[in-house]
Amino acid sequence: MKDLENTISNYKAEIVPLPAENGGGYLAVFPQLGHVITGVGETREEALQDLLASVPTLIQSLLEHRDELP
Template sequence: MTKDLESYKYLKYGVKLVPISEEDGGGWLAEIPELKGCMSDGETPEEALKNVEEAKLTWISTALKRGQIVPLPSLETDEYSGKFTLRLPKFLHKELSLAAQKDDISLNQYILSLVALNFGKSSIISETPKTSPRKPSKSRSQ
């Protein structure tokens, strides 16, 4: 591969999208794990995803100027096309379409946002340390 920004520009890297706590200012954090330290944020998942694309170009440009190796995305394989068919009940298809129109985005982008949001939540939950449940206190009868 030619080592210039243009040759890396359209490569699709996986992005990890997680909500930022209100204590830390709220919004969303988008990170490209394969490009160590490449991340950005935004008020919405869509904004964070857009911003991380800009951060990706800056990260790659800086790495190339320093003569560093830019890892290729692991998603760039024939194993996953990025497409799959999903059958929905008609009422759900309608509700999702209306919600996407309300947000002025495509149905595909809307569903992708919902999946990313839910996946981010489940990642946070799975990374949260489990605490043992409290034992019920014994009540005294009088």
């Protein structure tokens, strides 16, 4: 599990603004993972925190299915 955490910690998050007509805010993703997990928020910081909150669930799923990170 530590190997997965270390790998993900090396990924760089990308945070982009969402269009105002779609409610605004921000979307955060790890480009290396596509849109496997995403984070959304009113601010860049909220979007990043939402993304990071999804990491444990992703790691658990990878372990259960014996999948590897890209």
